[in-house]
Amino acid sequence: xxxxxxxxxxxxxxxxxxxxxxxxxxxxxxxxxxxxxxxxxxxxxxxxxxxxxxxxxxxxxxxxxxxxxxxxxxxxxxxxxxxxxxxxxxxxxxxxxxxxxxxxxxxxxxxxxxxxx
Amino acid sequence: xxxxxxxxxxxxxxxxxxxxxxxxxxxxxxxxxxxxxxxxxxxxxxxxxxxxxxxxxxxxxxxxxxxxxxxxxxxxxxxxxxxxxxxxxxxxxxxxxxxxxxxxxxx
Numbered sequence: 753x754x755x756x757x758x759x760x761x762x763x764x765x766x767x768x769x770x771x772x773x774x775x776x777x778x779x780x781x782x783x784x785x786x787x788x789x790x791x792x793x794x795x796x797x798x799x800x801x802x803x804x805x806x807x808x809x810x811x812x813x814x815x816x817x818x819x820x821x822x823x824x825x826x827x828x829x830x831x832x833x834x835x836x837x838x839x840x841x842x843x844x845x846x847x848x849x850x851x852x853x854x855x856x857x858x859x860x861x862x863x864x865x866x867x868x869x
Numbered sequence: 870x871x872x873x874x875x876x877x878x879x880x881x882x883x884x885x886x887x888x889x890x891x892x893x894x895x896x897x898x899x900x901x902x903x904x905x906x907x908x909x910x911x912x913x914x915x916x917x918x919x920x921x922x923x924x925x926x927x928x929x930x931x932x933x934x935x936x937x938x939x940x941x942x943x944x945x946x947x948x949x950x951x952x953x954x955x956x957x958x959x960x961x962x963x964x965x966x967x968x969x970x971x972x973x974x975x976x
Contacts, residue, residue: 787965789913797905797913797956799965811963847912855960856903858924860912 754778754859756848761864768838768868774831774848774861782806782826785851788833790844791863800846801833802855816842838868871896873957873968881976888944890971892957897937901961904933904942907970908953917942918960947973 760772774786788800801822802811810822821834831848845863852858872895882888892902900920905913915924917933920940930945944951952975957968 789965789967796970797907797958797967799967802963802965809963813964852915852918854901854918855958855962855965856915856918857905857913857958857965858915860914862912 754850756850756859756861758846758848758861758864761846761866763867763869764838766838766840766868769834769836770838770866772833772835772846772848772864772866774833776829776831776848776850779850779859781824781829785809785855786824786831787849787851787855787857788822788831789847789849789857789860790842790866791847792841792844795844798844802851803831835866838866840868842866843868870964871898871959871962871966873959873966875955875957875968875971877971878969879972879974881974882947883976884947884949886947886976888947888951888973890942890955890973892935892940892942892968894938894940894959898959898961900936901959902933902935902940903958903960904931905956905958906951906953907956913956916955944973949975 787802803822819837849857850859903918904916907913921933959966
């Protein structure tokens, strides 16, 4: 069974940092690209960042470029999102998703809440 | 950047109704589009990709069509468990843009 489990969310002051993790199981992690998506309270989905299967390609939404860093450790089956210089508008539930091909998110975690206040 | 615009943003329907949601792209994206369903407090669930390919395990009452700039998600006979918010997403890109969402509520 494919499982993705995010952790690391919490309350942080503006300007602070957090690192989110997404532990996966049930598939060969190193074969798949992954990405992060967030959802502000009562709002729609916003793509945040993408990483290729080997970590060689990374991309970011303009809203987080230069502040967030996506990475992965294929030996630990874990995806990361380092978030620095956090802003109030970064408050959201952050989801990790497995890229099932061409960017389609075929499996998602349950989400972790980040509150910047 | 390519933008995705969904319409309507909200619709009220009854069980058994046929429901159609539209997603328009600001530029042509061939068939590189997916649809998701999201229920309150839950992660999105992939319904359709490649504009019309049903994800494994998704009921056949869901269908997708379109290419280029206009796409539709159709629910042939709305069921109680289908009341949710639906999002379209651009595929084949490292910048995976989502539409604004369509909330389907019970009439």
